[in-house]
Amino acid sequence: MPELIAPAVRLHSAWLEAHAEWGPGSHEDGFGVGPSDEVDSPAGFAAWVARLADHRCTYRWIVEGDHVLGGIALRHGSSDYVRWAGHLGYGIRPSARRRGLATWAMGRMLDEARVLGLDRLLAVCAVDNVASVKAIERCGGVFECIWDTKFGPARRYWIEL
Template sequence: MPSLQAPTARLHTAFAEAHQEWGPGLHEDGFGLTADDDVETAGGFAAWVSRLTRAEDPATDPGIGHSHATYRWMVEDSAIQGGIALRHTLSEALGHIGYGVRPSARRRGLGAWALTEMLGEARARGFDRVLLVCATDNVGSARTILRCGGILEPGSGPTDRYWIAL
């Protein structure tokens, strides 16, 4: 049974396995990973996890600015299967919610399950609707968003924009 867990340094090995499966680059949507993050070393990984944790509460680190977000990892049998983020302010490029499921865990409903859970978090934080953005050719993600109530915004460009009313 999967669970959504707050980022923790004790899952470094599990994250490294998922990160390796995705391959090089920063394409693990929902993890808040940037080019400046060192996720290879234990110290770098712990610093990254600390940044993600501080981002959840504006009072803990006002210097984070617009990047306040709630990050959760999809964990099943001690393996990280994906990540999901709820941005507390709208990012036109990224939307309110971004998620990613590692390749070997796709097509099992984990994305829809995690998105449904995070919609509850958005509702609890007072959102009345959220924006999700995905590449136009990402059929799997589009299906997931539609299954969770997403409505395609007309006139989308190279990325599709979906709104979900809460």
């Protein structure tokens, strides 16, 4: 049974295993890994996890036992980044996909958004990411438009809370 937990230093090895499964690149939305984050060493990983706790996002990891299956972020506010990337960012490791985990985790984060007093959330995904389109729509996402970004066309959805 999956759980949604705050990032935890104790899961360093499990997180590295999930990270390695994705391979190189910045395609693990929901984890909050920045280009300057050093996550391989225990000290670097602990510093990164501590930074996540102080961030203007609510980060959660999707775990099952001692396995990290993915991550999800609820971005607070309406910064330029939120207007571009949306309030929600998530990623599911390749071996854990097609289980409904993104939809499940997004539903839990909508509850956290309500607690924060948010009344609607922007969700954005690549136009060809069928799995994300389905997850967003299952969570009540209403399509707004397709717009061009520096990474290619993206679909924008609003989720009313």
